[in-house]
Amino acid sequence: MARKKGKSAIQLAKQLAKKDKSIRFCRRCNKLLPIDQFSPSETRLLCREHLRESVRLYRRVNKAKRAIDNIRIRCWVDKKIFGQTASALSCQDIRDMMTADQLNEFSKYSIVPKDPTQQISRSNAQLIMAKCRQYLISCWKVTRDLAQYQHILQLPQFQF
Numbered sequence: 001m002a003r004k005k006g007k008s009a010i011q012l013a014k015q016l017a018k019k020d021k022s023i024r025f026c027r028r029c030n031k032l033l034p035i036d037q038f039s040p041s042e043t044r045l046l047c048r049e050h051l052r053e054s055v056r057l058y059r060r061v062n063k064a065k066r067a068i069d070n071i072r073i074r075c076w077v078d079k080k081i082f083g084q085t086a087s088a089l090s091c092q093d094i095r096d097m098m099t100a101d102q103l104n105e106f107s108k109y110s111i112v113p114k115d116p117t118q119q120i121s122r123s124n125a126q127l128i129m130a131k132c133r134q135y136l137i138s139c140w141k142v143t144r145d146l147a148q149y150q151h152i153l154q155l156p157q158f159q160f
């Protein structure tokens with residue numbers, strides 16, 4: 001019977017693994033491996049190596065997500081101070097604006113609008129040192145002076 005080669009090979013491997021308990025199928029290696037290359041749990045469909053790899057990937061993705069959420073929350077708090085009702089800055093925008101190293105140390109950074117009278121967006125956003133943010137926001141609260149706000153944003157302490 002003519003079947004698609006790839007699919008039937010995997011099915012065959014899985015069938016073999018069911019009969020022979022000394023081997024098991026890793027769906028990432030895409031082949032049968034000796035059982036000692038798997039963690040003892042019956043349910044694992046990945047060999048130890050690929051299990052470790054997927055845990056590492058999961059942690060990395062989770063960490064980046066936490067960093068972006070944290071930055072977004074601060075933007076959201078600021079948005080109310082600036083009197084904006086909406087934000088056009090997406091998670092992807094934040095990801096694009098920051099390097100992996102910066103995301104790793106996300107608490108050191110903030111994203112603020114270049115022009116706080118307009119909603120924050122990719123083109124109306126600047127990455128600054130988090131320690132400068134409070135000063136910038138405080139000045140805005142007191143003065144509502146756009147020229148001064150933008151002058152402060154250009155100060156060397158805000159750059160990196």
Ligand SMILES: [Zn+2]
Nearest residue numbers: 026029047050
């Ligand atoms: Zn594997």
